[in-house]
Amino acid sequence: MMKITNIVEETKSISSNIKNAYIDFSKMTISVVAVCSNVIKNGKPLIGYGFNSNGRYGQGHLIRERFAPRLLEAHTKEILNDEGTNFDPIKMWNVMMKNEKPGGHGERSVAVGTIDMAIWDLVSKIEDKPLFQMLAERYGNGKPNRKVFVYAAGGYYWPNQGLNSLTDEIKKYLDLGYTVVKKKIGGASLSEDCKRIEAVLKILGPEDQLAVDANGRFDLKTAVEYGKALSNYNLFWYEEPGDPLDFELHKELSKHYIPPLATGENLFSVHDARNLIRYAGMRKDKDWLQFDCALSYGLVEYLKIIEMLRENQWDVSRCIPHGGHQMSLAIAAGLGLGGNESYPDLFQPYGGFPDGVEVEKSFVTLPEITGIGFEGKSDLFSIMKQLVD
Amino acid sequence: MMKITNIVEETKSISSNIKNAYIDFSKMTISVVAVCSNVIKNGKPLIGYGFNSNGRYGQGHLIRERFAPRLLEAHTKEILNDEGTNFDPIKMWNVMMKNEKPGGHGERSVAVGTIDMAIWDLVSKIEDKPLFQMLAERYGNGKPNRKVFVYAAGGYYWPNQGLNSLTDEIKKYLDLGYTVVKKKIGGASLSEDCKRIEAVLKILGPEDQLAVDANGRFDLKTAVEYGKALSNYNLFWYEEPGDPLDFELHKELSKHYIPPLATGENLFSVHDARNLIRYAGMRKDKDWLQFDCALSYGLVEYLKIIEMLRENQWDVSRCIPHGGHQMSLAIAAGLGLGGNESYPDLFQPYGGFPDGVEVEKSFVTLPEITGIGFEGKSDLFSIMKQLVD
Numbered sequence: 001m002m003k004i005t006n007i008v009e010e011t012k013s014i015s016s017n018i019k020n021a022y023i024d025f026s027k028m029t030i031s032v033v034a035v036c037s038n039v040i041k042n043g044k045p046l047i048g049y050g051f052n053s054n055g056r057y058g059q060g061h062l063i064r065e066r067f068a069p070r071l072l073e074a075h076t077k078e079i080l081n082d083e084g085t086n087f088d089p090i091k092m093w094n095v096m097m098k099n100e101k102p103g104g105h106g107e108r109s110v111a112v113g114t115i116d117m118a119i120w121d122l123v124s125k126i127e128d129k130p131l132f133q134m135l136a137e138r139y140g141n142g143k144p145n146r147k148v149f150v151y152a153a154g155g156y157y158w159p160n161q162g163l164n165s166l167t168d169e170i171k172k173y174l175d176l177g178y179t180v181v182k183k184k185i186g187g188a189s190l191s192e193d194c195k196r197i198e199a200v201l202k203i204l205g206p207e208d209q210l211a212v213d214a215n216g217r218f219d220l221k222t223a224v225e226y227g228k229a230l231s232n233y234n235l236f237w238y239e240e241p242g243d244p245l246d247f248e249l250h251k252e253l254s255k256h257y258i259p260p261l262a263t264g265e266n267l268f269s270v271h272d273a274r275n276l277i278r279y280a281g282m283r284k285d286k287d288w289l290q291f292d293c294a295l296s297y298g299l300v301e302y303l304k305i306i307e308m309l310r311e312n313q314w315d316v317s318r319c320i321p322h323g324g325h326q327m328s329l330a331i332a333a334g335l336g337l338g339g340n341e342s343y344p345d346l347f348q349p350y351g352g353f354p355d356g357v358e359v360e361k362s363f364v365t366l367p368e369i370t371g372i373g374f375e376g377k378s379d380l381f382s383i384m385k386q387l388v389d
Numbered sequence: 390m391m392k393i394t395n396i397v398e399e400t401k402s403i404s405s406n407i408k409n410a411y412i413d414f415s416k417m418t419i420s421v422v423a424v425c426s427n428v429i430k431n432g433k434p435l436i437g438y439g440f441n442s443n444g445r446y447g448q449g450h451l452i453r454e455r456f457a458p459r460l461l462e463a464h465t466k467e468i469l470n471d472e473g474t475n476f477d478p479i480k481m482w483n484v485m486m487k488n489e490k491p492g493g494h495g496e497r498s499v500a501v502g503t504i505d506m507a508i509w510d511l512v513s514k515i516e517d518k519p520l521f522q523m524l525a526e527r528y529g530n531g532k533p534n535r536k537v538f539v540y541a542a543g544g545y546y547w548p549n550q551g552l553n554s555l556t557d558e559i560k561k562y563l564d565l566g567y568t569v570v571k572k573k574i575g576g577a578s579l580s581e582d583c584k585r586i587e588a589v590l591k592i593l594g595p596e597d598q599l600a601v602d603a604n605g606r607f608d609l610k611t612a613v614e615y616g617k618a619l620s621n622y623n624l625f626w627y628e629e630p631g632d633p634l635d636f637e638l639h640k641e642l643s644k645h646y647i648p649p650l651a652t653g654e655n656l657f658s659v660h661d662a663r664n665l666i667r668y669a670g671m672r673k674d675k676d677w678l679q680f681d682c683a684l685s686y687g688l689v690e691y692l693k694i695i696e697m698l699r700e701n702q703w704d705v706s707r708c709i710p711h712g713g714h715q716m717s718l719a720i721a722a723g724l725g726l727g728g729n730e731s732y733p734d735l736f737q738p739y740g741g742f743p744d745g746v747e748v749e750k751s752f753v754t755l756p757e758i759t760g761i762g763f764e765g766k767s768d769l770f771s772i773m774k775q776l777v778d
Contacts, residue, residue, distance in 0.1 A: 243491050272492075
């Protein structure tokens with residue numbers, strides 16, 4: 001009988017000396033997880049892998065105390081599909097969330113999101129398909145679009161940075177093939193941030209664009225002041241101007257700031273995402289939604305978010321997730337999201353693309369790798385493999 | 390120099406065979422914390438104690454990995470008041486929340502709330518005052534009201550219960566001196582729940598009242614159906630009818646259900662609480678707010694919630710916190726909340742009152758004990774003491 005034989009977690013450092021407007025990353029960690037099965041392919045048991053994206057710390061203890069035990073203690077019929085031919089990610093999600101109260105969507109949403117990623121990796125390996133293919137068949141129009149928009153996120157603040165090292169960083173992204181790059185704002189004064197922005201704009205080509213990210217730092221007054229200054233720059237987007245739950249701030253700002261806004265990376269449930277759509281004055285024709293499945297209960301919850309968006313006449317192409325991981329790349333390719341974040345310089349080896357994938361005019365084409373594609377990224381997979389070796 | 394010498398956490402089981410409409414408590418745990426100082430009184434170093442209330446599990450790992458280390462590594466001036474005469478709970482809170490991103494208010498809100506409770510216990514012990522007295526002086530009108538309304542929460546579902554054991558349970562609460570008792574709904578069919586309610590109503594005296602609690606279980610249709618049936622019963626309140634973040638459900642229900650509603654125990658930040666006030670159609674003259682500091686970043690965040698309520702012309706007497714702990718009793722007495730939950734039968738020895746405190750017509754009078762009052766409850770304090778013995 002098909003079963004989960006073990007769930008292994010290790011908390012890994014992704015420490016760096018960078019800062020955004022809200023936090024530094026000196027003690028940042030993530031969880032890497034392996035969900036091991038007794039399904040044998042090519043003489044070896046199939047294993048699914050997952051990790052959470054940066055910014056909310058590793059969740060090893062929640063995984064070990066609550067979520068992995070529930071899966072390992074579940075009866076087989078609770079976690080297999082009705083035919084008994086594969087694991088059922090939705091049933092497994094329900095098992096993980098048993099005896100969890102509603103509300104309070106943080107931390108545990110990361111723990112569950114990390115395991116959920118590994119489950120989808122495993123399930124698509126059992127189907128012997130790339131995850132994007134399986135998703136397109138199960139939930140999409142059957143045809144994945146392997147060409148996915150990606151933008152380069154960077155431009156953090158770091159000690160003794162200076163404008164030159166900032167523009168050197170951005171140049172590197174342009175040289176890699178990105179035409180959309182992102183930098184942080186709100187970690188300096190408005191006038192200094194404008195200087196930083198103008199320095200970057202000077203090195204952009206005519207088809208390149210800059211996005212900026214305040215990481216939820218501003219009150220309404222500051223958000224509007226920045227908005228006035230930013231209106232001059234033809235930005236790709238102005239991201240997370242205020243607290244992620246202050247929907248009134250966002251709504252009010254959108255009356256003053258006409259170009260695209262983006263937010264959602266710190267909303268970790270369909271309930272919070274729905275409140276954003278209900279209350280924040282988000283504009284269907286130009287604003288961007290950045291919910292990140294790895295931080296918010298995984299793809300099972302993300303499917304609920306997509307359904308909620310459709311009910312509200314939002315197109316999923318307005319979604320460009322936070323996090324820069326291959327899971328969101330697969331979802332983007334399989335279900336038609338608008339693209340994915342990418343950190344060419346940061347949080348390695350977790351982010352990024354399979355080896356050999358090149359960025360061309362800010363698009364990547366996903367190779368045909370079974371599962372999410374981790375086996376195609378050698379530096380990442382060598383870490384994942386250590387979990388079970 | 391005054392300093393924190395150690396922070397000790399132990400995760401304790403509060404397992405029981407009870408169920409509400411959403412979860413069972415078979416594996417429920419809480420964290421108990423001791424914050425140890427080098428301040429000597431009566432020959433011994435002063436120690437503050439805290440714990441989180443039931444329902445959201447212990448948070449030992451988050452305390453050990455993130456929040457306790459930040460406090461222990463802080464410079465003295467970062468955590469002392471400007472005069473250097475005591476620790477400053479607000480500064481300590483800011484230290485704990487350093488490098489935490491905005492949004493995602495769950496789990497860590499419990500970890501911080503637990504430590505925050507111990508900090509306030511310690512700070513009021515250093516001032517040699519009951520916490521309620523210190524709070525009234527710092528943030529209130531100077532005069533605590535030691536007489537606090539309490540209601541008996543129980544009426545959970547358990548195996549082979551029957552109406553008689555339910556009414557026996559409720560009778561016990563009435564005999565203890567409670568005139569307001571609460572039972573769960575939504576764990577059975579509407580007709581069965583009505584039978585349970587009617588059985589309880591039959592044993593209530595003319596001045597007694599029943600509250601009911603759906604623990605966030607219902608969709609709008611079910612919430613309204615229950616509301617229609619419940620309208621007949623002159624209930625004290627109808628609690629958490631739908632998902633705690635579905636403010637539209639709550640707003641719509643309040644058009645159909647005229648008597649008092651109550652909610653808020655699963656909103657864990659001032660941002661979430663503000664969204665409830667902004668969007669949920671809560672009625673200032675009769676609805677109840679149940680935010681629980683032990684689950685939501687502690688009293689430092691609760692003070693922000695009180696300020697937010699005042700800005701929105703809500704009286705703090707509309708607050709009756711979830712959780713049944715002495716911390717909320719002290720806040721109620723010091724700052725004029727409307728009362729506090731109490732679990733006469735459950736989650737012992739953590740909930741309840743100092744030894745010898747009697748309930749009279751659903752009020753208790755808090756004794757003059759330095760700190761929160763844990764030293765006055767011998768069964769609880771014997772557990773707390775073990776942390777540092």
